[in-house]
Amino acid sequence: MKKIVSVLMSGALMLLLSGVAMAQETGAGYVASKGGEKFHVVSCPVAKKIPAEKLVKFASPEAAIKAGYTACKTCNPPTSADALVATKGGQKYHKQSCKMVGNMDTANKVYYKDAAAAEKDGYKPCSVCFKK
Ligand SMILES: [Zn+2]
Ligand SMILES: [Zn+2]
Known part of the structure; x- marks a missing residue:
């Protein structure tokens, strides 16, 4: 048994x-x-x-x-409102409000909760939306 x-x-x-x-x-x-x-x-x-x-x-x-x-409240996935976006195979990550995001192919978008997470994957901040 x-x-x-x-x-x-x-x-x-x-x-x-x-x-x-x-x-x-x-x-x-x-x-x-x-x-x-x-x-x-x-x-x-x-x-x-x-x-x-x-x-x-x-x-x-x-x-x-x-x-x-x-x-889900356990894994807290990045939601479209506050997440940062990058493109698969791309080099930069963006705020959702960035005009570059509009040109992205939806299927290739990768979402990150914060800049640290995006940089861990090798992305750099976009110079347009992260201009100081
Ligand atoms: Zn979950
Ligand atoms: Zn940008």
Whole structure:
């Protein structure tokens, strides 16, 4: 009996892991549970408990909010109002109000909660919107 339980458990774990791996492969940084209320960053412990068959993926917080989800209080994903934006493969990060953001391809946007997080990924402040 014990053996069956452990086999079931490892099966569930595999499903969970493959779900998270899939989300990362497609470049989706945000996930939600079908029928749920909150969306999460992929690394959120709550997000990791979402069963693979219920996992909904979003490329940006904007997309998740548009779909009716609100930000999870545990992982506190950057919401479109206060987040900084960069482009995948780009060099600079911007405030949302920057005129450069309007030219960005939505699918390539990466969101950061603050400048420190963006710089950790190698982005530099935009000289237009971060002019002193
Ligand atoms: Zn979360
Ligand atoms: Zn800018």
